[in-house]
Amino acid sequence: MESEIKTLLSRNAVPIIDLENSIEDVAKNLERLYLKKAWKYFDGFVELTDEVKLTFERSKAPDAENHGYVSPGMERFDGRTPELRHAYNICKLQDQFLPEHHLPGFSRHINSLVDDFNELGRFILKALAISLSAPPSFFTDKHSYMLSDDRFNLTTLRMLFYPPVEDQDHGRSFIRCGAHADYCSFTLLAQDSEGGLEVKLRGSDKWERVGHLPGALFINCGETMAIWTDQFYHALQHRVVVPDQVDVRHRGRHSIAYFCHPDNSALIDPNDLDITTKQTTSDV
Ligand SMILES: O=C(O)CCC(=O)C(=O)O
Numbered sequence: 001m002e003s004e005i006k007t008l009l010s011r012n013a014v015p016i017i018d019l020e021n022s023i024e025d026v027a028k029n030l031e032r033l034y035l036k037k038a039w040k041y042f043d044g045f046v047e048l049t050d051e052v053k054l055t056f057e058r059s060k061a062p063d064a065e066n067h068g069y070v071s072p073g074m075e076r077f078d079g080r081t082p083e084l085r086h087a088y089n090i091c092k093l094q095d096q097f098l099p100e101h102h103l104p105g106f107s108r109h110i111n112s113l114v115d116d117f118n119e120l121g122r123f124i125l126k127a128l129a130i131s132l133s134a135p136p137s138f139f140t141d142k143h144s145y146m147l148s149d150d151r152f153n154l155t156t157l158r159m160l161f162y163p164p165v166e167d168q169d170h171g172r173s174f175i176r177c178g179a180h181a182d183y184c185s186f187t188l189l190a191q192d193s194e195g196g197l198e199v200k201l202r203g204s205d206k207w208e209r210v211g212h213l214p215g216a217l218f219i220n221c222g223e224t225m226a227i228w229t230d231q232f233y234h235a236l237q238h239r240v241v242v243p244d245q246v247d248v249r250h251r252g253r254h255s256i257a258y259f260c261h262p263d264n265s266a267l268i269d270p271n272d273l274d275i276t277t278k279q280t281t282s283d284v
């Protein structure tokens, strides 16, 4: 009988995507298909020679503020500690600004990933507006150019790979990602199951592990949204630590962050939102 035979479907190995394309389907699509393949592509990029990788270095593309590759040790988010990670900030989606020539299919894959992140991003922007009793299009009207033109909008897809940490390096003064809050409206973060992400909850000084929920994206507001909403939505401090467990430390970690930014021309003014009434009725 068919039902007794182990099939890809019975093992849940075939993602079923309803063609109605509801937002849940977009989210499933992101997690099950696109993210893992994107991480594979990025592994391919990390394996290219340093010489090749450096041709894609940040700010080398014309008019690029943030677009491009950032090698391990180049950034210090907390201002002090070097970071052990390969990052590729994607703000331009055309083939010539991506390693398409070295990794055929890279740019098409990233483009579909971005379509889904943008769709989910607009959905969240609408939900945020409604939660603040503003017109549903309040934020989407001010986020018109997300990943369509980085001269007008700084939305970025950041691919990340944290290499395994060797025993002789453990305990030395570096971190996977130093403590910081994001700068954007909000971030959607997808991480693999290796862990290490920690946050400080609002009002607390203690670092706490986020953990990994398969299929979930972590949504974190950035400083821009915190200013816009007069701190009604808070930008959480976060960091990625090197795990203490030897076997986990010896494995790499992948993540992808989608930083949703408003258009450069948008005026960020909390007076445009009626936050005072919210603050008195909420204990967020
Ligand atoms: O890799 C992660 O999980 C977090 C990355 C992050 O916070 C960032 O790049 O801003």
Ligand SMILES: [Fe+2]
Pocket (backbone or CB within 6 Å): 180, 181, 182, 238
């Ligand atoms: Fe961050």
